[in-house]
Amino acid sequence: MKSYKVLDQQKFTSGEYAIVPIRMEDRYAIMKWRNEQMYHLRQNEILTKENQDEYFNDVISNLFDQEKPNQILFSFLKGDECIGYGALVHINWVDKNAEISFIMNTSLEEDYFELYWINFLELIEEVAFKELGLHKIFTYAYDLRPLLYSALEKSCFALESELKEHCYFNSKFISVKIHSKMNKNNELRFATESDLNLTFGWVNNVSIRAFSFNKQQISLKDHAFWFLSKIENSNCEYYILKVNGICAGSIRFDIEEKQIAKINYLLDPNFTGKGLGTYLLENGIKFLKENRPEINMVYGYVLKENMASIKIFEKLLFEELEKGSKLKYQKRIK
Template sequence: MKFPKVYPFLEKSSIFFEDFALVPIRYEDRFDIMKWRNEQIYHLRQSEPLTKENQDKYFKFVVAKLFIQEKPNQILFSFLKDDICIGYGGLVHISWIDKHAEISFIMDTSLEKIGFHKNWSIFLSLIEEVAFKELFLHKIFVYAFDLRPHLYETLKKSNYFLDARLIDHCYFDGGFKDVIIYSKLSGQ
């Protein structure tokens, strides 16, 4: 299967900053992504571990089709440092009518302790360029189970504001947890 390498609806499919890059999601990164998602399932909206078989099917039947849609409901990227994939994410649950999208991002689990703030901050600045300068969205936001307070500090430092707290919104590990939403508007 020849996997697409550019999003035709974006003027700039790849965005660069120093030795980091945001490139259209690459097929060869699918098993690293699967591994990270399975390791970090506790903070994702994922109910069971992924398998190689379902990851292959997802890339073939869902992700590949994102490249040919005029207005896909998600736009996914591989996040690279020195041309090595260290994370992935993008804009998901895109509302083209309301001009908003949720930010999704997950990095290599080994970087959660040593590069969390830096990687999140760089990813946010790159995805903002896509959201605000390429797609002309009005609002982007992070929807997070209230499990990782260190994420909120990173979002605040990147000028995101606390938009909502959904009380007891999700059931996790035997109890209900809040969902925290941090947002940023274009022009902020």
């Protein structure tokens, strides 16, 4: 297996999936998949074995020894079998961003499209953010495959823009959708007494109170009594989300029984619309599990008008148990 000079780590794994520097042995399978999927690729003609050999020998082979290649390509493996290939392309080393490209074995799309996309995105994100220190990764996709948007959203990519009727395809103009994700250096930490005024500002924020069950303004005295009792309570796990060093939200788990916890979370209005709600809930649960491994069930209530939170619970595969003016969502965690 060849290695990229720009990467310290060459193989990135998640369970049974991995990406490795693109393998010469996979070139004809990749050619076949590209030819079958030309409808969504920026490819204008059928590739031949001669084309593919020339590209691998003259273009790809030169990328391995470059300090700052304009693209880094990988074979996507399940076990040792290549089931797709993807890349960071159009890498901008000055502005620290890159486009993501990925296709899978065409025969696997019907059953595994979303699953393989999500696993590939997790791996390529590790390359982009942890290995290369890029600030932003994005996809540029013809508006032809709705399943792709679901995979991107579940991986916390946000729709950045839609270029209306941007490309000419099959005798008509079609739109392009661009989804992106930033390297935010997110961190969860325990809430402390020093967060009293911060959390007081959040609970009385008009935008946050609009989706709270209690609409009344809260006094500093009442909040202080409540907040300090929570962080001192052994049956409460209270975490603060920081984004690039700035406090951006909180999540609290009130442990009602030995193995069950109730969720309450909020985002600072300055940080909404960036996919952080999903990050906060998903990683808050992981942090809870690290600190309280006995918890195996979490649940939360949300007002029916709070569509953003409803989508987050659904995205993270919570089960809806109660309907009405408020909805109850529950999930078993491992």
